[in-house]
Amino acid sequence: MQACQVIFGDELTISREFLEYVQLSGVKSAYRKRAKETHPDSLVGQGQVAQLRGAQQFQRVQKAYKNLSFYLDAREKGVRVAVVSPAARANPYQAGRTARTDFNRKRAQARHRQKTAGSAGQGCGYSKERPSHNGTQGNLFSGRLPNRPLLFGHFLYYSGLVSWQSLIKALVWQRSSRPRLGEIGCRFGWLSPEDVFSLLRSPDGRPIGQRAVDRGLLTPRQLNTLLALQKSQQKRLGEYFVQNRIFEKARLQEILRRYYAHNYRQSKRARQAC
Template identity: 40%
Template sequence: AEVDLSLDFLSYLQPSGVKTAYRQRVKETHPDTFVGDTAQQRRQTGLFQEVAAAYELIGHFFKQRERGLGLVGRSHTSPRPTNPQPAKPPGGFRSSRPTPQRPQARRSPGWGASPRQPHLYCGNLPGRTLEFGMFLYYQRLIDYRQLVEALVWQRRQRPNLGDIAQRWGWLSDQEIRTILSSRGHLRRFGEKAVHLQYLSDRQLQTLLYYQRSQQKRLGEFFVEQQILTAADVDRLVLEQQTHNRHIAAELLRANR
């Protein structure tokens, strides 16, 4: 069943429930249940990889939540957008963004969410380096639901590591299924592949570099959804880089 990515859903999401749903989807999509049907096995491998990617993304959300990144407030009566919906994300999630609005001028560092915008982050910009999506969130230009949707969208734009490795002759179909089926504390496909000695560290880094080169920039999502303009994205990228350089310089001075 599809799940609406609302703030209520993200607020009440619990690791135990996600793990149960993940295991059920693994049983339903596992390629080894279709032994003898090569074409169906390939289709199931693709579905299985999407389920694993969705689980990994939700795991990232839980880590951020544990670090104190909360979903401040909840949206209750946001109207349905009239524009076409973006492509369906992996793992059965459906986009449910609010009607797009262009951001106001950049807020001052002490600005907090107003009564009309209770779903935005309240607080100061963290004193650590930030990826672009997190920078937008902490600048109160997007809410966490929009960040999750952007990450899902970006993930769909890039090829799976297993597909790349198979095209390059580094992994076989059976090896990919074995890696995906592996259980343990490791969640990422590449980490599992190295741990199981199907790939070397150098091969993994090469795959990750190529994969990143094939995905679209996160800012393109916000331009497509009319949340930001291209000029906004260019300006904010520079601000993010300035912030990260400042933090790096402070850490360097502190460690001297």
């Protein structure tokens, strides 16, 4: 984040969404501008102190551009680079202790999951709920299924198969796995990298697609098309529970059949009531 402030300026609001969408072309453009402003040649004839400060600033710009290029390259390869918080920079000793504690805790949790993986779900192909990612057992719903059509995630919860906490984690995983709207728009030629960069520089809490429509960069029909494509390319919710060994594939197929049967019965009942 500090590298972004050096390259783009202090007036830019850095958010997770910005880091996800920023493109190398935008970084290069901002870098050239900053490098030109801070280049030592532009300070010829000024005092020695001003030249020294300018040289230091120019070096910071070079380092920031190198760090951002590394981040973008890692992001394109699917590697998530941890962002160091200001608190960690201010107290690296404490940050190191915290990191070691987190590592040991996660390793202990992984060993516990491995020990329970062999026995959990034997005979039925699934475990109703394994320990959650923070080591605690999630609360399972124990009532009756609602008499209405349900989304698949809600069906899992109301069937007592997963906890609400696990369902939220699955939905976050699904959302993070889908392609970014700006990338799809650029692929179709409806948006340019400069358009996306401009939208990310001025976040106002609204989705990027809605802001693109308000600025006349997309039509409502184009936005709906992009949203439909984005949704169609995201991973299915059930894959999360298979990957995390909450369900086996065969058991997931059985649950899906029950899910479709439930929604069919509820839809048929609603039609008959009309």
